[in-house]
Amino acid sequence: MEYRMEKLIFEKSRSGRRAFAQAPRETAATDIPDALRRTDRPGLPEASELQVVRHFTRLSQLNFSIDTQFYPLGSCTMKYNPRACNALALLPPFAGRHPLGPVSHGQGFMSCMYELQEMLIGVTGMTAVSLTPMAGAQGEFAGVAMIKAYHVARGDLERNEILVPDAAHGTNPATATMCGCVVKEIPTGPDGDINFEALQAALGPKTAGIMLTNPSTLGVFERRIVDVAKLVHEAGGLLYYDGANLNAILGKVRPGDMGFDVIHMNLHKTFSTPHGGGGPGSGAVGVNDRLKAFMPIPVVGAEERDGETVYRWLAEDDLPQSIGRLSGFMGNSGVLLRAYVYMRMIGRDGMRRIAEYATLNANYLQTKLAAAGFELAFPGRRASHEFIISLRKEAKTVNMTAMDVAKALLDCNYHAPTTYFPLLVPECLLIEPTETESKETLDGFVDAMIKIANDARDKGVSYKEAPYKMPVRRLDDVKAARQLDIRFQRPD
Amino acid sequence: MPFIPHTRKDTEEMLAAIGVPDLDTLFDEIPPELIIDSIEGVPEALSEMQITRLMHKRAAIDGTPSCFIGAGAYEHHIPTVVWDIATRGEFYSAYTPYQAEASQGTLQTIYEYQSMITELTGLDVSNASLYDGASGLAEASLMAVRTNRAVKSRRVMLAPGVxxxxxxxxxxxxxxxxITFESIAMDAKTGNVDFDSLDDNADPVAVVIQQPSFLGTLEDVDRLTNWAVERGAIVIAIVNPMSLALLKAPAQWGDSGADIACGEGQPLGVPLSSGGPYFGFMTCKQKHVRQMPGRIVGRTTDLDDKPGYALxxxxxxxxIRRSKATSNICTNQGLMVTAATIYMSLLGFDGLVKVASQSQRNTKRLVDGLCSLDGVQRVFEGSYFHEVALRLDRPVAPVLAALAANxxxxxxxxxxxxxxxxxxxxVCVTETKTDEDIDEYIDAMRKVLATESARGS
Known part of the structure; x- marks a missing residue:
């Protein structure tokens, strides 16, 4: 396919052109005091309906997406987003329901939310769930804020240190700071597990808690997790589970059983709600009894009345110790509905299959790439649902970096894996195929990787200027930051 | 297996390639005592046909009542085009544009969004959006503290209409x-800031002004902005983007304009959907851009000197910054911003003016009608956009319950x-309501108020 960049919608705009069917027919007389009235005319586009449809359809075609390409972006769980989830969440009564509408006109919606809470409790092994955090990063914030509130409620005011492994996602330390905590980094051992001695040394009377991802961002399961939990709890700290990699263990192992006190889930990863070009996410949190009182509000409660289940909002009066509200209403409800539909379609047995086939695909891909000569970051280890290869050898011998391979893959019609994360593996690609990809797709990807490497090695092909087949070639990031152009300027 | 493509043969070949006998062996690094047999709380799987039937049933329970609630989320007509295009797989199932060359569609859309929202608010620059309006105020407050080094206090003053x-x-x-938040006293007559209560020795790091106010009133934004600027405070405007079709843009407030404008983007083409997903917009003056949280898309050139877009x-x-970042945010509300950009492109400024003016007209019809009933009057004097506070001669909750029954x-x-x-x-009325809808409400209210039992206690 040949791509062609589009002009801006502003450049297609013609003064006086309208998409007539879209707005009310007439402008009504208005009553606004002169001092408060708008007198200028902002430069929004003026276009016909067809122009708008064609413009944004063409723009969409400049994107890679799960629906069009294999998207093995490590840590992001780019699995198929079932269409039914979207269609059912947008049924008119759901799409049109006002967030402050009475519970008398919300029992259908609230029953879905209540059951979603229950299902998430089931797969995480926690005792309560709040659905309100609007993304993973907000779920993290809620988690750390609850840990802090827990210590404060016990009069344990000195605990302000959050331990974070050096392999952690950048949101972990950023979140800890947002919560007014101090971050202490814990090094990783050569086998990918946390450095146990360093952890022991870091724990103390100031420890508020530890933030862990398990399987870790290195794509391996933290084997001593039970000992880690014991150690942290003995030191008076709590354990936070970053649910970024929940897909790897769904239905097999539960964070609650590992000893975690609080977990956030990325429903847009594990439960297949859309990534939408970078959001909306949804970062529900699960807690055990220690933290239940501190959950963000509102939460959906259920009670039996005259033999019928009635749902209601639990808010300030029910949870007076709550860390409070994190969104204007109850979080990304429409996303939550999609996750609900997805979980009901997957069902009890299907949960386990997700972990099994995500892990099968990752280990298969790891085995094939290793056999093709790519260096595994943790060769002795079983892959979880993702794994890391390092191109440090290729970077030295044939001047082919992880970035080069990423861009070369785009030209082969594959989205690139995650590059240069985690930070501690040089020239790394973090690869997560997910369970919804077929063996043929994985084999095709391996062939592409082999061809890219072989062409560099045997034919001296350089990818420094790749990609060649995308709508644009490599972009000048330095110029983007130095000569800041972040909006269209109207020619006056 | 729903959404899993593996045939038995595929699975066997893959296990053989890995060199393990079965799927369970792939989990052999996990302590065996942690492996569970089954999960509770999750029912058996439903087929698409079954879940469709279930969701239709649940949706029918909630129904489609005639809604006159606003308070931060507004029912507007959403043209079919908006979600038809926004849910194309290429938008719906793409991720954050880390690989810019393979994400030009999303990136250009965000650039166009940034352009439109800056035009609407009048300010210089915009980010790619935040989670929602409420969290946007939190981010704006943190941003004000970072940017306003001259003021040492961490007190943020909130107009009573926030x-x-x-x-x-x-x-x-x-x-x-x-950071602490404190409210400015309200003038009981206008519902706006009580200017007499303002302490000229106050040293807030920021002053937050919401227009229209939560109570539906229109604040004297010029006077309050000037007062805040004289104290050295950052002025944070919270605005309803739809109201900006009629009301002065934050950049024109007072002598120097607001520093930051933020708010709920939902009115621009996003369904009510029980409160989300929506998007928070944030724009600011150029001088604050490096303290703005969230993603920002810029236009640059590629190796062939052709224009392109990148984060x-x-x-x-x-x-990059980890514990020293401006925020922990790592996404925007991409899909909602895509919808809003399509919405604004379709409506144009004239379309927004039509929607906003019809909303105000309809609100006036409802307010005048309700106030003609015994026992209903306006709480505050003055102009409004499309929301008005009314005082009843009795508690509101039982009245609302009686109306909801209809x-x-x-x-x-x-x-x-x-x-x-x-x-x-x-109460709030938008362009979606007809005169018949409005009159039906007035009629129902008349009947409810005439019923002694609704007087409650």
Missing amino acids: NPIYAQVAEAIAGSQA TLQAREQH DILGGLDLSAYTPELENALL
Whole structure:
């Protein structure tokens, strides 16, 4: 396919052109005091309906997406987003329901939310769930804020240190700071597990808690997790589970059983709600009894009345110790509905299959790439649902970096894996195929990787200027930051 | 297996290639005592046909009542095009544009969004959006503290018209960084700032002004902006983007304009959907851009000197700065912004003016009609956009319940939010309501008020 960049919608705009069917027919007389009235005319586009449809359809075609390409972006769980989830969440009564509408006109919606809470409790092994955090990063914030509130409620005011492994996602330390905590980094051992001695040394009377991802961002399961939990709890700290990699263990192992006190889930990863070009996410949190009182509000409660289940909002009066509200209403409800539909379609047995086939695909891909000569970051280890290869050898011998391979893959019609994360593996690609990809797709990807490497090695092909087949070639990031152009300027 | 493509043969070949006998062996690094046999709380799987039937049934329980509630989320007509295009797989199932060359569609859309929202608010620059309006205030407050080095206090003053939920959210998010929020006193007659109560020795780091106010009133934004600027405070405007079709843009408030504008983007093509997903917009003056949280898209050139789009100013963000980042945010509300960009492109400014003016017209019809009933009057004097606070001669909750029984959601019980506003009801009407809908509400209210039993206690 040949791509062609589009002009801006502003450049297609013609003064006086309208998409007539879209707005009310007439402008009504208005009553606004002169001092408060708008007198200028902002430069929004003026276009016909067809122009708008064609413009944004063409723009969409400049994107890679799960629906069009294999998207093995490590840590992001780019699995198929079932269409039914979207269609059912947008049924008119759901799409049109006002967030402050009475519970008398919300029992259908609230029953879905209540059951979603229950299902998430089931797969995480926690005792309560709040659905309100609007993304993973907000779920993290809620988690750390609850840990802090827990210590404060016990009069344990000195605990302000959050331990974070050096392999952690950048949101972990950023979140800890947002919560007014101090971050202490814990090094990783050569086998990918946390450095146990360093952890022991870091724990103390100031420890508020530890933030862990398990399987870790290195794509391996933290084997001593039970000992880690014991150690942290003995030191008076709590354990936070970053649910970024929940897909790897769904239905097999539960964070609650590992000893975690609080977990956030990325429903847009594990439960297949859309990534939408970078959001909306949804970062529900699960807690055990220690933290239940501190959950963000509102939460959906259920009670039996005259033999019928009635749902209601639990808010300030029910949870007076709550860390409070994190969104204007109850979080990304429409996303939550999609996750609900997805979980009901997957069902009890299907949960386990997700972990099994995500892990099968990752280990298969790891085995094939290793056999093709790519260096595994943790060769002795079983892959979880993702794994890391390092191109440090290729970077030295044939001047082919992880970035080069990423861009070369785009030209082969594959989205690139995650590059240069985690930070501690040089020239790394973090690869997560997910369970919804077929063996043929994985084999095709391996062939592409082999061809890219072989062409560099045997034919001296350089990818420094790749990609060649995308709508644009490599972009000048330095110029983007130095000569800041972040909006269209109207020619006056 | 739903959504898993593996045939038995595939699975066997893959296991053989890995060199393991079965799927369970792939989990052999996990301590065996942690492996569970089954999960509770998750029912058996439903087919698409079954879940479709179930969801239709649940949706029917909620129905489609005639809704006159606003209070931060507004029912507007959403053209079919908006979600038809936004849910194309290429938008719906793409991720954050890390690989810019393979994400030009999303990136250009965000650039166009940034352009439109800056035009609407009048300010210089925009980010790619935040989670929602409420969390936007939290981020704006944190940003004000970072940018306003001249003022040492961490006190943020809130005009009385700031949405009380926004204040709670800002407190929950920014409070842990020792930022405090305090409300300015309200003039009981106007519902706006009581200027006599303002202390000229105050040293707030920021002053937050919501226009229109949560109570539906129009604040004297010029006077309050100038007062704040004289104190050296950052002025944060919270605005309803739809109202900007009629009301002065934040950049024109007072002599120097607001520094930051933020708010709920939902009115621009996003369904009510029980409160989300929505998007928070944020624009600011150029001089504050490096303290702005969230993603920003910039236009640049590629190796062939052709224009293209990329994420920029990433040095502010968590994946680079980690514990020193401006925020922990790592996404925007991409899909909602896509919808809003399509919406604004379709409507244009004239379309927004039509929607906004018809909303005000309809609100006037409802307010005039309700106020002609015995026992209903306006709480505050002065102009409004499309929301008005009304005082009833009795508690609001039973009245709303009686209206709801007729499938009319008559507004918001303000006394639940602001206890001093006894018996107060906040109503909102947009362009979606016909004269018949409005008259039906007035009629229903007449009947409810005539019923002694609704007087409650």
